[in-house]
Amino acid sequence: MSARRRWAAGSESTDRAERWHRIQALRDEWLGHALSTLPADRDATENAISGLYCLLDRPPPTFVWVESPAAAVGVLGPPRSWRWDTDLPLEGRLATLVSGLRHRIGVGYTGWRSAPPEDPVAAMRSGMSSRSLVDSAVHGVLSRVVRESVAGVVRAALGERTGLLWFGQHDVDWIAQFDVIRQVLGARIPADDVAHAELWSTLARSCGWWVPRESTCVVVERPCVVRTEPVPGSLHGELRLHTENGPAMSYSDGWAVHSWHGMRVPSWVVEGPTVDLIAAEPNIEVRRCAIEHLGWPAFIAQAGLALVGQAADPGNPGSELRLYDLPYQRWGTSTRLLLAVNGSVERDGTRRQYGLRVPPWFNDPIDAAGWSYGLTGAQYAQLQRRT
Template identity: 40%
Template sequence: MIATARRSTALVSDLWVQATEIRQEWLDIGLTTEPADRSATEEAIASIYARHRRGRPEFRWVSSPAAAVPHLAGLPTHATLRSWVADRRPPGRPPLASDIAAGLSRLRSVLAETYAEPLPDRKPMKREKGKPWPVLPVDRALDAGLPFHELVRQGVREALFRTLADQIYHPIRAALGPALPVCWYGHQDAAWIAHLEVLRRLGLISVGDGSAFVAWTTLARSGGWWWPGEQHCVVVDRPAVIRMSPMPGAWHGELRRDTGQPAVDYRDGWSI
């Protein structure tokens, strides 16, 4: 079913104001240093396991990504997952992480298919064939009639990704070595979740019964990094301190790591 825009007569600029408020909410979630809600996190992960026909795992909580590493032996890497989408697939059943990744991809695709662009309040921009949409400051994008979905992609998902991925979890992964097994990032997965939350709360997509999406939003609101194994799941408590400052010249409130001191301190003292 195609979603119907809740405020089809609203100005796109008004919708964008609401989008920025939701973006800030999810930026705050991505940067939270509150301890994880362990009960809510475990229930959300268990529901994802059940969706992929796995029983409830044993949960192993640790205080930092570095403390997780000794518990990750045998879990699949990104190279392992790529082998399951190659022409010559390995024998046997795909690892749980592969099933989760495929299920998440399907979920995001299904939600995207329900999108309904709000009625334009000015002449829509035409994209040149074979070229991407231009990246513009918000006022110019609105004046030029950039599609609202593209504005949300640039100004919510990509902006939060530049803060949470480029400035936080990519450097952490790099510090832990090149062959770190596949994981998801809990509250730091806020970029793609915020993108869909903006569209959902503005009435521009339909999430159906919402149970699959709710599991991921609950994880983001309650927990930190997690590595799913067939029998056990390693989960990291959230950091004790995150130090960020405004990124000069940023159009969408992006932040960067402070210099001269660790960007992230975990509760066991490990930092980057």
């Protein structure tokens, strides 16, 4: 290779690395806005929302500020019923407006399910386009971290009472994607669309959730507490809501949500798990989280579980199966618990221990394990490895 070609190749590699660093920096900046607990910038928020109403030929609304999403639901009452194929209320027309914007600038719809490459610079060197990288490493990562793990937990806590609303600081996935393709990739976007997108960008930098109606807009202050942990094995700084002590997210009026490794749970799971509460819980995933917090040794001791049998797990070499009797007075039915180790490795390289209720007639843990897969114990014993 000539000196000129070597120089060109080295320069191109440097350009790719620099491009990735700029992409990463903008993504992390927007993630910071999504997790911000600073007081809302009310003037900027109201000006941006008034600008969106103006795009719909509507005068600025009356603003009602509240301290939490639950308070916003309380102000508005139950969501109204309406149809997309008839005259739309303001919130429906606003949804159509932003959907058109996102379609024109090409953001918010691609790449959010695909995992970003482990080495983005090497991926670009191998032919991955910068746009595909942005779709997965910006929109995809922020969708999982913010829209699913953070906003999703809050939305689940509110139930079905919300109607159509916008997430403010939690709308950063497509906004960051737009910012990167404009600033880093140099996409040519019409001035009117840039001005429109900037209104949404201002809201993501300035406030919490907001709920527009014909003449009134309810706006939520940002949370005062947000606690997260890194997603095990993540290569792109992905986070999820989690804390072992107190709410993972709380607002100044006291409304809060609790999360155990990204899963929304009742407050008792985090603040005071007990055997009796675990026994009364119908949701198997909530029970699992509570037992994890309490710890399997403590749970087994406090629940008074009697060991029925134990055996090496033929479907998971190096692990053990343990079969316990569950006390009828606590669990309300005659049943047994099979304690096993997950055959699949977690992203952090560990294997999760889990408990599975099985019928009381099993005395052999291998038979109980086979039953959980629809197999006999003899069939299960022939497995090379389960997942």
